[in-house]
Amino acid sequence: MEARGFCFPRQRQVLFLFLFWGVSLAGPGFGHYSVTEETERGSFLVNLAKDLGLEEGELAARGTRVVSDDNKQHLLLDSHTGDLLTNEKLDREKLCGPVEPCMLYFQILLDNPLQIYRAQLRVKDINDHSPVFRDKEMVLKILENTAEGTAFRLERAQDSDGGHNGIQNYTINPNSFFHIKICDSDEGMIYPELVLNKALDREEQQELSLTLTALDGGSPPRSGTATIRIVVLDINDNPPQFAQALYETRTPENSPVGSLIVKVSAGDIDLGVNAEVSYSFFDASEDIQTTFQINHFSGEIVLRALVDYELVKSYKINIQAIDGGGLSARCTVLVEVLDTNDNAPELMVSSLSNYIAENSPEAVLAVFRIKDRDSGENGKMVCYIQDNLPFLLKHSVDNFYILMSEGALDRETRAEYNITITVTDLGTPRLKTEHSITVQVSDVNDNAPAFTQTSYTLFVRENNSPALHIGSVSATDRDSGANAQVTYSLLPTHDPQLALASLVSINADSGHLFALRSLDYEALRAFEFRVGAADRGSPALSSDALVRVVLLDDNDNAPFVLYPLQNGSAPCTELLPRQAEAGYLVTKVVAVDGDSGQNAWLSYQLLKATEPGLFGVWAHNGEVRTARLLSERDAARHRLLVLVKDNGEPPLSATVTLHVLLVDGFSQPYLPLPEAAPEQAQADSLTVYLVIALASVTSLFLSSVLLLVAVRLCRRRGAVSEGRCSVPGGRFPGHLMDVSGTGTLSQSYQYEVCLMGESGTSEFKFLKPIMPSIQVPGPGRNSEENPTTPNSFGFNFQ
Template identity: 80%
Template sequence: MEARRFPCSRQRQVLFLLLFGGVSLAGSGFGRYSVTEETERGSFVVNIAKDLGLGDKELLARGARVVSDDNKQHLLLDSQTGDLLTNEKLDREKLCGSREPCMLYFQILMDNPFQIYRIELRVRDINDHSPVFRDKETVLKILENTAEGTSFQLERAQDSDGGLNGIQNYTINLNSFFHIKISGSDEGIIYPELVLDRALDREKQQEFSLTLTALDGGLPPRSGATNIHIVILDVNDNAPQFSQAIYETQAPENSPVGSFIAQVSAGDADSGINADISYSFFDASEDILTTFHINPFSGEIILRLLLDYELVKSYKINIQAIDGGGLSSKCSVWVEVLDTNDNAPELIISSLSNHVVENSPETALAVFRIKDRDSGENGKTVCFIPDHLPFLLKPSVENFYILMTEGALDRERQAEYNITITVTDMGTPRLKTEHNITVLVADVNDNAPAFTQTSYTLWVRENNSPALHIGSVSATDSDTGANAQVTYSLLPSSDLPVPLASLVSINPDNGHLFALTSLDYEALRAFEFRVGATDRGSPALSSQALVRVLVADANDNAPFVLYPLQNASAPCTELVPRAAEPGYLVTKVVAVDGDAGQNAWLSYQLLKATEPGLFGVWAHNGEVRTARLLSERDAPKQRLVVLVKDNGEPPLSASVTLHVLLVDGFSQPYLPPQEAEAAAAAPADPLTVYLVVALASVSSLFLFSVLVFVAVRLCRRGGAGSAGRCPVPEGHFPGHLVDVSGTGTLSQSYQYEVCLTGGTGTNEFKFLKPILPTVQAQDPGRNSDENPTFRNSVAFNIQ
């Protein structure tokens, strides 16, 4: 995978000056300040805001912060006041050792625009350490024939302080033979030398004991002392001589303990004990004593501690050779430490922001510095991030880098990024460092709520209880937090016959819909409205969905009989000729049901009948038909109860009572003029028209037959007496006559009287008269055994 790579140099120089995407890299400032060591934490160093010419709150607004080269927080920046304060007590000796001056390096980083202000802080020494000699006593052997003025170099004392607080002078107690002379080295270090003032005489005095005192330059001065034990020796003509005054060698920093470093060699022209030479370190620091070891007999220098090029790049080891007579000479061994690639690059984060708003333009997320303590090619670095991520690495000055976004991010596509910054040096073998940064993309309200469906269809059964939960709508928002919290509402609708708020309500939190009133399928079968979903972002976004509510029918309406009507003043009577064949259509029960579907599927059945088995009802169309041939034994009056039942659950029903009159024939009904006019003016019902036409036809044929028959009989008998007639009294029909009224098959009411005679087997019509206002009942007063003329009067009231 390709990656973006940038060289990361360790030198202190300006690498890039960029102005890109709102991040400007201003020129770096430079300031030198100082502070005394051991100053209390929180002590004032300098006001950075004034030095930079910035306002009181500008440092805070620009996110100013302190970054140190060693990544330690020695200093603290108060962004409110601009004061640079000590964050801890500074110990110059721990920070810099014997190095003088003791300098600490910092950077002040600021954003918007990005700027680096470099700081050098000098830690001034105080006299808080006394001089210390490594040995409490030093033995010095001097030949008795040593010339006056001869000097002997002594080991110097060590003082952790520097500058004027370091060692400035050496003194010795008063005596007649020696005094102290101060000499300096190229490194600015002073050494004490013991100078012989007068000739020695071993026979008079064999030993001397002197006290050497080291004084520093502090106020007040501090001191340290050691004892010098001088032994006077017999004559030793020659001092040892090294083969070289300076030895130079190199040692890789990864050399193992026990490695051979160098070997010194000295010779002595004397013989015997005066030619026995021993080697030792002279004026060696603690660091040299712990790092190296010298064989006192062979002069081999062996490594006692691992070398570290990054801590000490070279060592100067002073070695003295002493013969058996006490004479000595000195040489120096320079050990150059060779760098190896043993330090991986360091990535030091100066500032980090783990959150970025998703619609932000190019934004700086992190500022970091690359550091490799190795040198040469081992210290050159390359840093990069994976190429597929929408981020950039921009190099700045002082080995600083800025991690930025390439552009606006989309949290809904990816809400979190794990960025691995890889730093590799150019050494052999190459070493690398990886640092992971997690960036969280903060949400903005850029997505409106989305309903799970564009439209919802909900069913509710009619006659529901109020506040019934009828369904739910649901919308989701790709945002997060408050931007994803959805509130539901009903949108106004002008298409409904009643206000929407009186029909349904919605729970604004979860989208549950409730019916507020009991719905009636027969009044409102369906209605539509829109629901809005709004998030709680700023500004708020919303969307809509269509909700269609369908009212399901319930079996809450019993069948209603249209024909024959049951609320008429007179019962319904149908006429059936006795000669009717089986299947003869008597009438048809017509009913409707206000429900729908199977709740309106009607079925008919004969519930009760005067003569069971005489009539039957067709279950699907309500037709009442004869089931068999009529007989003389069948009663002329038949009462039928028909049950009309729907197919609901549970089923509802209604009943209708039919009166059927069995007759031997039909006559044409007489229609009074006023009723004829009303009948002509009344709108004709199709079914009634058919029945009237049929009955009129039958009645006409019947009347014609009767008239013909009467005419023939009258011609034959010529004024026959009234003995065989059926007297018709004035008045209403008597009670024994049948009155058929109500909702029959005709639209108007007619009354007829039929007189029949019975006797010697001859039957004839004796009288036919339409609509009599009054009829007096007449009892024949005879029984059938006397064989009288049998007469029946029938009154018809037909609609």
């Protein structure tokens, strides 16, 4: 026998109907979707592109993602079609437990530009669970004098399904003593009560066994059964009484296992066994039984497992006290769980980019969300990054943050950044979470190559071998990769006289410079050019540097004798009066060297003479003087061989042959040299000559000026009776002279050398350029005023 009755008031029924009518009229709207649990993976839910009003393919172009609140990928977005699909079979009972409706909240993130939409998915229940009684057998002890109509509340069955698929009815097998009444609890669930139809008689029947069946509302319905064993007792007319009908207590969530929560107490005024009270949980869920434990004798409730505020914020525990006679009483214990700051903030990255171009003014590096499972001050969070970094955090909606660059970066200043995102809550003590992001700054070609020197000076010895490595230039580029690869080249020269392409070449990769041919110091003392360095960026950047190549002189030119000339048709004869004293200047050997420096320092030496000891040559100026007085026994003709040697390594030399003729009655007076100075004076003279030798370049230049003046004087004095100074036909060989004027004599002049016979010392008088059009005067011109005697070398002595 069964009866169906709802125990909630009529006003509550009317309110429930209005609420149900209001929900049924609400339209789905954007962001509200539903799916039936246990639907196969990949099932279609909705086309987000159409729902958001976007074009096909725009979701993929904007980098759309679906982020769930619980960080689990329940859903899958096909960004190409815009379809939102299930990523797994959804179990409503695992996701939401007894909560109905079961809602999964998620966000739709669109990049470029950034947009965030909130959405929810309702998981609809199916009837996939049967009702289950916690105890397969319930024992009721009922006094035999219990009045008819007395109701005994039974423990309800548990059904993981919700809504209409939850438990809808209870039935009992037909019997003459009891029927079932359905009542509504404060939690909105139904529970059964066993109602006594007629009085029990223990002497007639001590026990009854009934089958209680729980039915859900599925189609087809599922059921679960339990056995009710009824024990008929003798009269116990005083049930236990609790000291409080409601116990309220609080416990922090970090309380250790075994902590006392509360102690309940019930008394019974009966005596004996009927006054012995035992305590137990009544109609307790599995969660309560695994979390709490009650002492059956003392009524103390202690923690059996740790409580977590983030999972359950409060517990409602029904306690039953039964005396020895089977009478019972119930009370309620409300346990409020207090939050402690036991959860550090969480940081979930939704979008991340580890590379940024150095010229990007603003770029989004990461999009992330922060979350703290605590509440109150413990759940409030502060998010920040290190100071002095060119990055900033921007707060978006729903605790979303955007990490972006603050301006353009410079890779050459810093190529890598380690950004630490710190999230701190405001609890006590404060907990924090750190997340590090490494950002690489990619290079752009914004730096031109830079030479290590603004100018280079390279020294090369002349007569070098072709392809000789003469030096290197080097340039560096602060960029990286191809932007830092430097190639070298010779830049066009502005000097049209300089054939740079035939002189040097450069290795494009290493910057090594090579001489293409043998260089001649006498032809080219130095030259300069510019070298360019360009990187391989796009566009390429370049710079240049000045290179000066200075040639070093080798001793490759032997001395050349200007006077007396050795290529004349007749030998040059010097006249020496027999009256000459010791130290008389016979003549002076004049020589030049095409080299420079010490390679052009000349010294003179008498190698051979017809009469040894009669003549001597001064080493520094080439003057040939008599070493003693002449005698009548000395031969009339003498032949001298003079060696001219430079100071190079190894030294080069030339020889000149002098012919000296001793004459009597030399009419022209001569200036005798002063008597020989003492040895100290000779040493001083040598010191003077050494100083003159060190300043040879200056003295030779002055000699050249004197030669030019002498040439002009020679032309004005007139010719001798038998002709002027004779020189070889044709132009003087110019290839033997210095090319740039820094040697002992310049190439731009060729000289005629004459000695004047009027001087008793036969001093060197003048040099003048030889002109091809020189005409010798006739024998009658000035023959009386200037009688002359030509010598065999073409030099006229007056």
